[in-house]
Amino acid sequence: MVLRVAVVGSGPAGSSAAEILASSGIETYLFERKLDNAKPCGGAIPLCMVSEFDLPPEIIDRQVRNMKMISPSNVEVDIHLPNDHEYIGMCRREVLDGFLRNRAADLGAHLINGTVFQLDIPTNTTAPYTLHYADHSESKGKGVMKTLKVDLVIGADGANSRIAKAIDAGDYNYAIAFQERIRLPEDKMAFYENLAEMYVGNDVSPDFYAWVFPKYDHVAVGTGTMKVNKAIIKELQVGIRTRAAKKLEGGEIIKVEAHPIPEHPRPRRVVGRVALVGDAAGTVTKSSGEGIYFAAKSARMCAETIVETSNSGQRVPTEKDLKLYLKRWDKKYGMTYKVLDILQRVFYNSDASREAFVEMCSDLDVQKLTFDSYLYKTVVPANPLVQLKITAKTIGSLLRGNALAP
Numbered sequence: 196m197v198l199r200v201a202v203v204g205s206g207p208a209g210s211s212a213a214e215i216l217a218s219s220g221i222e223t224y225l226f227e228r229k230l231d232n233a234k235p236c237g238g239a240i241p242l243c244m245v246s247e248f249d250l251p252p253e254i255i256d257r258q259v260r261n262m263k264m265i266s267p268s269n270v271e272v273d274i275h276l277p278n279d280h281e282y283i284g285m286c287r288r289e290v291l292d293g294f295l296r297n298r299a300a301d302l303g304a305h306l307i308n309g310t311v312f313q314l315d316i317p318t319n320t321t322a323p324y325t326l327h328y329a330d331h332s333e334s335k336g337k338g339v340m341k342t343l344k345v346d347l348v349i350g351a352d353g354a355n356s357r358i359a360k361a362i363d364a365g366d367y368n369y370a371i372a373f374q375e376r377i378r379l380p381e382d383k384m385a386f387y388e389n390l391a392e393m394y395v396g397n398d399v400s401p402d403f404y405a406w407v408f409p410k411y412d413h414v415a416v417g418t419g420t421m422k423v424n425k426a427i428i429k430e431l432q433v434g435i436r437t438r439a440a441k442k443l444e445g446g447e448i449i450k451v452e453a454h455p456i457p458e459h460p461r462p463r464r465v466v467g468r469v470a471l472v473g474d475a476a477g478t479v480t481k482s483s484g485e486g487i488y489f490a491a492k493s494a495r496m497c498a499e500t501i502v503e504t505s506n507s508g509q510r511v512p513t514e515k516d517l518k519l520y521l522k523r524w525d526k527k528y529g530m531t532y533k534v535l536d537i538l539q540r541v542f543y544n545s546d547a548s549r550e551a552f553v554e555m556c557s558d559l560d561v562q563k564l565t566f567d568s569y570l571y572k573t574v575v576p577a578n579p580l581v582q583l584k585i586t587a588k589t590i591g592s593l594l595r596g597n598a599l600a601p
Contacts, residue, residue: 196509196510197220197221197222197508198221198222198346198347198501198505198508198509198510198511199221199222199224199323199344199345199346199347200216200221200222200223200224200345200346200347200348200349200501201224201226201324201326201343201345201347201348201349202216202223202224202225202226202304202348202349202351203226203311203326203348203349203350203351203352203357203358204226204227204350204351204352204353204356204473204475205225205226205227205292205295205296205299205306205351206234206288206292206351206353206473206474206490207291207292207295207473207487207490207491207494208351208472208473208474208475208490208491208493208494209225209226209227209349209351209352209472209473209494210225210292210295210296210298210299211248211295211299211490211491211492211494211495211498212349212351212472212494212495212497212498213225213299213304213498214295214298214299214302214304214498215495215498215499215502216304216498216501216502217299217302217303217304218302218303219502219507219508220507220508221501221502221505221507221508222305222508223299223303223304223305224304224305224307224343224345225296225299225300225304225305225306225307226307226309226310226311226326226328227296227306227307227308227309228308228309228310228311228331230293230296230308231289232288232289232292233287233288233289233450233452234288234289234292234454236288236372236374236454236486236487237372237374237406237408237415237417237484238256238285238286238287238288238291238408238410238415238487239259239283239284239285239391239408239485239487240255240283240284240285240286240291240487240488241283241284241485241488241569241570241571241572242281242282242283242284242570242571243488243570243571243572244284244487244488244491245284248295248491250284250291250294251294254284254286254290254291254294255284255285255286256285256286256287256290256409256410256411257284257285257387257388257389257409257410257411258282258283258284258285258389259282259283259284259285259389259390259391259408259409260275260276260279260281260282260283260389261273261274261275261276261389261390261391262274262275262283262390262391262392262393263390263391263392263393264393264395264552264553264556265392265393265394265395265438265553266395266396266549266550266552266553266554267395267396267397267398267546267549267550268546268550269438270550270553270554272553272554272556272557274556274562274566276566277563281566281570282389283391283569283570285391285408285409285410286410287410287411291487295491307328307330307332308330308331308332309328309329309330309331309332309338309341310328310329310331310338311326311327311328311352311357311358312327312328312329312357313326313327313357313361314326314327314348314357314358314361314362314469315327316361316362316467320467321511323344323345323346324344324345324346324347324348324468324469325342325343325344326342326343326344326345326348327340327341327342328340328341328342328343329341346468346511347468347469347470347501347511347512347517348468348469348470349469349470349471349472349494349497349498350362350469350470350471350472350475350476351471351472351473351475351490351494352475353473353474353475354369354454354455354456354457354474354475355455356471356474356475358469358471358475359461359471359475361469362463362466362467362469362471363463363466364461364462364463364464364466364471365461365462365463366461366462367457367458367459367460367461367462367477368421368422368457368458368459369421369422369455369456369457369458370402370403370419370420370421370422370455370456370458370484371419371420371421371422371424371425371428371453371454371455371456372417372418372419372453372454372455372456372484373417373418373419373428373429373431373432373452373453374415374416374417374418374451374452374453375415375416375417375432375436375448375450375451375452376410376413376414376415376416376448376449376450376451376452377413377414377415377416377443377446377447377448377449378412378413378446378447378449379413379414379443379445379446380445380446383442383443383444383445383446384409384412384413384414386442387407387409387414387442388409389409390409391406391407391408391409392406392407392408392439393405393406394406394407394435394438394439395543395549395552395553396434396438396546396549397545397546398431398434398437398438399418399431399434399435399438400418400419400420400431400434400543401420401424402420402421402424402539402543402544403418403419403420403421403484403539403543404418404419404484404543405417405418405419405431405434405435405438406418406435407435407439407442407443413449414443414446416432416435416436416439416443417432417435417452418431418432418434418435419456419484421458422455428453456474456479456484456486457474457477457478457479458477458479458481459477459481459532459536460476460477460478460532461475461476461477464476464477464521465514465517465518465520465521466514467514468511468512468513468514468517470497470517470520472490472493472494472497473486473489473490473491473493473494474486474490476493478490478493480531480532480535481532481535481536481538481539482535482536482538482539482542482543483535483569485569488572489528492572493524496520496523496524497517497520499520500512500516500517500519500520500523501516501517501520504516504517504519531568531572
């Protein structure tokens with residue numbers, strides 16, 4: 196027998212899963228409803244992703260080595276990466292996603308330009324799953340309706356996942372991101388050559404941050420907030436545009452984008468022989484809002500578990516087998532999510548705490564710990580004296596800003 200797996204969604208998560216499955220000889224079907232899709236996204240990726248996922252230099256628009264953290268009162272803290280070889284990669288999702296999708300197809304995944312509308316769940320635990328989809332490659336408009344039977348399904352179809360709904364994976368809270376792509380005059384763009392900015396304050400977000408990230412020939416300017424505040428998202432965007440007005444002077448808006456960001460994992464990420472990965476599973480981190488690396492990593496770990504437990508496609512994995520992926524994922528990254536959740540609760544709850552947060556970012560030990568964690572996804576325990584210093588500085592900053600009580 197040959198194991199058949201459908202991967203729904205070909206963003207970094209879906210394409211990363213399809214690549215592992217197809218290269219292992221498993222019959223892989225990769226669905227994408229819009230092959231030229233440009234997902235709204237800040238587009239920052241850590242250095243470890245470049246090497247781990249073998250990304251070529253042309254995928255990276257900008258190598259950011261400098262960050263500006265800007266407080267509610269416009270206090271600026273400059274943060275510089277100490278090593279020349281280290282950087283935060285800035286990319287456009289249409290470029291990154293297209294590369295990963297095409298690589299998966301080159302390795303043998305069957306790329307289907309189609310929209311999956313329905314997933315039939317078999318009553319027999321060994322029977323195949325049936326996907327109902329519109330094939331857009333054969334007809335313009337709505338496409339030609341078709342079905343496909345497979346042994347396993349990976350849902351990588353984002354925050355509004357139809358696969359998650361089909362398996363009753365449960366709901367999760369989410370944030371809304373709003374972003375404008377702005378093309379700047381040459382002199383203004385030169386300022387952002389290798390610089391990214393993060394703004395905090397109630398005027399730009401009551402529970403997150405706003406950003407100005409450089410891309411190939413423009414900057415991405417955006418903000419995010421929890422869905423309870425979605426009615427004011429455009430007001431918050433005006434806030435970041437106002438705060439960065441002088442630096443954006445003469446800019447032309449070339450695209451306006453918005454999308455949901457999951458705020459915690461779904462209650463059920465594996466049901467039967469269906470597994471969720473990436474945004475569909477809820478792998479975006481609190482505090483930083485990072486999603487690209489963790490989406491791709493979760494999908495790769497899921498696919499590797501399928502290859503392992505199926506003996507490279509010779510048997511059909513069970514729900515218990517698929518849950519091994521979740522066990523490994525939670526063991527590796529569970530603490531990261533808990534820590535970032537705490538940081539968001541402590542530092543994003545008032546302008547006083549945000550001032551304390553920016554003040555704390557001026558400390559070189561804090562910067563080193565932060566960048567080591569972000570760039571390499573390995574939290575290296577600091578020297579006990581350094582840990583004590585960081586803790587004392589955190590409490591001191593909060594006390595000075597009268598922000599400790601919340």
